[in-house]
Amino acid sequence: MKKFWVVVLIVAVLALLALGGTAGHQMTTTDAFCSSCHAYEKASWDHGVHHSVGCLDCHTGGFVRDKTQGTRKVYLVFTGQVDPHHDRLASYPDITMSNCIGCHMTEEVAEKNPIYVERHSEYLxxxxxxxACHEGGHVKEIRDKRYLAVRRGEQ
Ligand code: HEC
Ligand code: HEC
Ligand code: HEC
Ligand code: HEC
Known part of the structure; x- marks a missing residue:
């Protein structure tokens, strides 16, 4: 476990150094970078229907929100205030939903499958x-393992 945090530290420091630069931006937007702190979410994403969709395709709240929240997160982790592997994390399904809509409720989709879009405006x-009805990006059973592990006091 110690070794893992050293790797995370190096990645994060590099990211901070490069923040604002293109290289830093590219590195901090990869799935591998996200997964260094979110292992359970990575595993539950691997087994879902969305493994071809990048983390940020669903989780972006726009460039500014991503960068401020990202920097804040690195700070929270290295000051020991939040352990992303064990603590329950905040959730903002509304942000995620606007990204779902960006892929699944486009004009193209509406043209091809008007009944689906019509039904979905009623669903919503x-x-x-x-x-509320779909699993989204993570297989629930796998994702929930981290909470079960926390409850049993395991690592
Ligand atoms: C340095 C470790 C670290 C990295 C790397 C990291 N996160 Fe996080 N993540 C956290 C922490 C800590 C929180 C809890 C933040 C809080 O309490 O506000 C969190 C919260 C979240 C949340 C829930 C709250 C929210 O802001 O929506 C999502 C979604 C998320 N991360 C996605 C990602 C994605 C996508 C990436 C890659 C671009 C990523 N994380 C990279 C540590 C990290
Ligand atoms: C970057 C585009 C993208 C985003 C964002 C996205 N999806 Fe998907 N979604 C896909 C792709 C690609 C597939 C797999 C191929 C397919 O079935 O169309 C898929 C499949 C699905 C399926 C299964 C469809 C089927 O036929 O079984 C559902 C349900 C779904 N997505 C819901 C969501 C929800 C809910 C969200 C938001 C949490 C979301 N998607 C976000 C691209 C996206
Ligand atoms: C009230 C429940 C409900 C909600 C809310 C809901 N869906 Fe669905 N979704 C369904 C059902 C039921 C089906 C299968 C039958 C249908 O198309 O109506 C479905 C089918 C789908 C499919 C597969 C369509 C296909 O034929 O390939 C996708 C993709 C999808 N939903 C995405 C979304 C997205 C994105 C949202 C949020 C904007 C969403 N759904 C909200 C119930 C829901
Ligand atoms: C298809 C969309 C989609 C993809 C792709 C996706 N997620 Fe999620 N994720 C969601 C949804 C929906 C939630 C629940 C609502 C929310 O918090 O936004 C969620 C929740 C989370 C949370 C919130 C904390 C928690 O455990 O409940 C984190 C962290 C997270 N995802 C990280 C990731 C990482 C890392 C990746 C890439 C390896 C990823 N997600 C890929 C849709 C997605």
Whole structure:
């Protein structure tokens, strides 16, 4: 476990140094970078229907939000305030949902499959968001393992 954090530290320091530069931007937007802190989410994503869709395709809240939240997260991890592998993390399904819509509710889709879009506008009146009915990016059973591990006090 120690070794892992050393790797994360090196990656994060490099990322901070390069922040604002193109290289830093590219490195901090890769799935591998995200997975260095979010192993359970990575595993649950690997086994889902969306393994060909990048983490940020679903989780971006726009460039500015991504960069401020990203920097804040690195700070929280290295000051020991949040352990992303064990702590319950905040969730913003609304941000994620606007990205779901960006792929699945386009004009192209509406043209090809008008009934689906029509039905879904009704669904969305009844339900708060897509993940009320769909698994989204992560197989729930696998993702939940981290919470079960926390409850049992395991690593
Ligand atoms: C240095 C470790 C670290 C890295 C790398 C990292 N995260 Fe996080 N992540 C965290 C921490 C810590 C939190 C909890 C933040 C909080 O409490 O506000 C978090 C929270 C989240 C959340 C839930 C809250 C939110 O902001 O929506 C999502 C989604 C998320 N991360 C996705 C990602 C993605 C996508 C990437 C890659 C671009 C990534 N993370 C890279 C540590 C990390
Ligand atoms: C970057 C584009 C993209 C984003 C963002 C995205 N998806 Fe997908 N989605 C896909 C692709 C590609 C597939 C797999 C191929 C297919 O079945 O169309 C897929 C498959 C699906 C399926 C299965 C469809 C089937 O026929 O079984 C559902 C349901 C789904 N997505 C819902 C969501 C939800 C909910 C979100 C947001 C949490 C989301 N998607 C975000 C591209 C995306
Ligand atoms: C109230 C439940 C409900 C909500 C909310 C919901 N869906 Fe669905 N979705 C379904 C059902 C049921 C089906 C299969 C039959 C159908 O198309 O109506 C489906 C089918 C799909 C499919 C597969 C379509 C196909 O034929 O290939 C995709 C993709 C999808 N939904 C994406 C989304 C996205 C994105 C959202 C959020 C914007 C969302 N759904 C919200 C219930 C829901
Ligand atoms: C198809 C869309 C999609 C993809 C791709 C995706 N996620 Fe998610 N993710 C979601 C949804 C939906 C949620 C639940 C609502 C929310 O928090 O946004 C979620 C929740 C999370 C959370 C919130 C904390 C938690 O554990 O509940 C983290 C962290 C996260 N994802 C990281 C990742 C990482 C890392 C990747 C890439 C390896 C990834 N996600 C790929 C849709 C996706």
């Amino acid at each position: 009146v009844a339900a708060e968001n897509c993940i």
